[in-house]
Amino acid sequence: MKDRKLRVNDKVMVMTGKDKGKIGTVKKILSKSDQIVVENVNMVKKHTKGNPYSGQSGEIQDKEAPVSYSNVSLLCEACASPTRIGYKYTEDNKKYRYCKKCKEILS
Template identity: 40%
Template sequence: MTKLHIRKGDTVIVLAGKDKGKTGKVLQVLVEKERAIVEGVNMVKKSQKPSAKNPQGGIVEQEASIHISNLSLIDPKSGKATRVSIKHEGKNVIRISKKSGEEIK
């Protein structure tokens, strides 16, 4: 199992691809594939059959996954992209912003 610098609920910025520069909240992290689903980023159109939830069916727009290497965490202090260092305190793992030195919640 690989360790990733991004977790569910983090605010990230896209570094590469068609949505470069966009920011969003991480909805889900796919650890095995090293990908993440970010709110409002990498939108794709998908056709859906009629169901109880969507009785009309039709074309629905939803987020697709994006590779973790194309994402960077946003610094809590400056609001810009930052790298992450990891500090171990007993069993707890604390992520620290390289740009400001602040703890990332």
Template identity: 40%
Template sequence: MSLSRIKTNDEVVVIRGKDKGKRGRVLRVLRAKNRVVVEGVNTVIRHLKRNPQNPQAGGRQERSAPIHISNVMPWSDADGKAVRVNSDGIGREKHRITSSGKVLSAAGKAKEKKAQRRKAKGSEDDE
């Protein structure tokens, strides 16, 4: 499986379209449609009808709509600009690396979950 260049909770900058230049956090990645939902970018107004299943009253709700993944680039705080990302296997793991050679993040949240499970298992063994 290839390593995605943009992941949930990444900070990105819009490089094309009506919101060009805006930065925001990725809320969702829709891989099947090659789209991302970025916080505060491409906002649309949804008109909601009042109904018993909807706990909110009806009305207008502003939300972020998906934009194509090619219209955003990852933002690197270390470089202070939008960067292109390559993947590189360092050891047994894949990393997202900027063109300047800095690692954006390790591949996936599985590593974090595994560490939490080990920590929880270790605390159970101590008892």
């Protein structure tokens, strides 16, 4: 399994596609398909079917569709720009993430 550097609740920027430049929070990581779901990114209309028996009417909802993992970049809050993530180890061998641009430690 490849190392997935992004985590849920990370802020990311879309780097390509129709939502290029959009910033959102990671809601879900779909590791099997190499995709993530980002809040308010790649919105699609989703039709829900009505059920005439229970009197429910169908409706259209906006919903986030997954985007490819490689299409987004982590947004570093310290330097406010999309960045690559690096890993470092503390003395007691704990792994932490840092911003390769400003070297700030990411939570």
